[in-house]
Structures are given as structure tokens and as C-alpha cells.
Amino acid sequence: MKRTRVCDLLGIDYPIIQGGMAWVANAELAAAVSNAGALGILSPNAGMKLEADVVEHLRSQITKTKGLTDKPFGVNLPVLIPEIKELIDVLVSEGVKVVTTSAGSPAPYTGLLKEGGVTVLHVAASVRHALSAERQGVDAVIAEGYEAGGHNGFDELPTMVLVPQVVDAVSVPVIAAGGIADARGVVAALALGAEGVQIGTRFVATHECIAHQNFKDGVVNASDTGTIITVRKLGPARVLKGEFASKLQEMEGRGATPEEFLAFIGIARARTGELDGNLIDGEAYCGAIAGMIKEIVSAGDVVRDIVEGYAQVVAGLKAD
């Protein structure tokens, strides 16, 4: 598989990153991905009890990951987490070398992370945000289209449209995210000028992921139209269709205000759906590519299948 600047930047064999996934990007998953030559990413609250201390939880996840792999791995920091400064202290003191920042401006934290010797990748969903992240000094930009599972940009730009425009706009390496789950998607992303990919949904349906079986089954059983964007007014999020998503749709249809959405959703509905497996009262973030995912496999096999498939896809594109 092609080596890109992203491989050198992150110290990995293949330019594939497992995306941060709140509640479900756990140590076993991140370590399995890193052991396969890609980059595993921990989410600070993966598998966490609601009342637990997220800072101590992250520390224990880092320790566990170090016990499972000697390869590089990273941590995702959605910048709205109130404990972000303490989380940065922990990951710097534990020697974590890579952070992905998301869901807001990386401005207040990029300097702090870089002073701690951390490589910073920022998730952006528009050219404007990618340029702003580059100005803040991030090492690479993750251009995430609205096919992606979880929170999306307000402008709803698809990966195919977003990635080449971000590539043209910035000088730092661009990593494509949203709608990629196999070698065909990786080759397409590299053809658009990306130097790596970030994959989320495909890694939910793996043995190592801590997601509840109901959530994994939901991913595997989803059709091409199995996901939907909800809560556009508050912050669009792509989720599995189901009872909870229908309630949100119904609220959107009758013009519910952001305050009404906040009051209804409350806290940790994604934990209810993704960790407890209660898809009636909880949401499950899921990318549109779920329709293509048909079985639960090991995370290492996801990486190996992409690496093996890559050469075949490229060979199939060559002129006779």
C-alpha cells in the first residue's frame, strides 16, 4: 500500500486511522488496530460508567492500551469536553504521541498539545475550518464528509466534494473520513488527493469494539438507507434509523427548538444506545456506509483486508 506523509508523521505502516468514537473506542480496539500497522485511537469515555471520572478513566485506558501494543496509538479530544485541560495533562504525562481534536476550534489546545510533544490532527468539515486549523499549527487535517457516523458539519458536504477542495486549500496532509470501509474507498480517497483515511463505523462492527451487540447488529443489518441525520438545528448527527431517531425526526418536523431538543435528549443518550444497547431510548451514531458492512470481524482483519484489497483495486484501474 502507498506510503504517504501520514505514515511518517504518525509512525505507522499504513495510512489508516481508526476514528475516535465516544463511549466505544476502547483500549482493545485501539490496540488491535495499531498492532495491524494502522493507528488506533482511544476515546476518553470509552466503556465508562456515567458517574466515573473521565480523567482517571482515560489514564486507565492508556495504561491498558500500552499493555496490549507497543505501537503508536492516539486519543480523540472533542474540544467541548469540560475536563479537556486535565485530559491533556494526563495524555502528555503518559507519553501519548497523537491527538485528534474535533467538534469545535482547536485554537486553545493546539499549542498546549504541541508543547507536550503531541502530533495534532484536527477534524474539519469545510475548507474554511480546515484552513483555520492549519493556521493554528495542526500537523494534518481530517476532512470529514457528512456520510460519517456521529456529529457532522452544519454544511453537510459529502466526502467526495469536500476532500479534493481541502487538499487544494491546505499544505498539511489531508486524511479523508466519512463513507470509507474497504479498499475501494481508500483508493478513491487517495485518488482525491488524501494521504490517509479515518474509518469509524466499520470498526464498530468488530470483535474488539466494546459497543453493545445490539448496536453491532444494527450496523450489520442496516441497508443503504439505514442511517439518517438528526437534530440539524442543534448539531447534526448521523445515527442508525430506529425508534429514537424517529422521535427526533418527529420533533424536527414540528419545528422543535434547540432548547426542546436539549431537554429531550438530556445527557448520554448515545451511551444508552451504544453501550447499553437500548436503541429505543438511546441513539447510535452510525455512518451511511453501514449498508455495506455485512459481518462482525476482527479489527486487525479490517486493516489487513484493506491492505490486501488495495493492490487489486489499483491493478483493476490500470489501462490495458
Ligand SMILES: Cc1cc2nc3c(=O)[nH]c(=O)nc-3n(C[C@H](O)[C@H](O)[C@H](O)COP(=O)(O)O)c2cc1C
Ligand atoms: C459510534 C461513533 C461515535 C463517534 N464519536 C466520535 C467522537 O467522539 N469524536 C470524533 O471526533 N468523531 C467521532 N465519530 C466519527 C469518527 O471518528 C469518524 O470520523 C467517522 O466515523 C468516519 O466516518 P464513517 O463512520 O463513515 O467511517 C464517531 C463515529 C461513530 C460511528
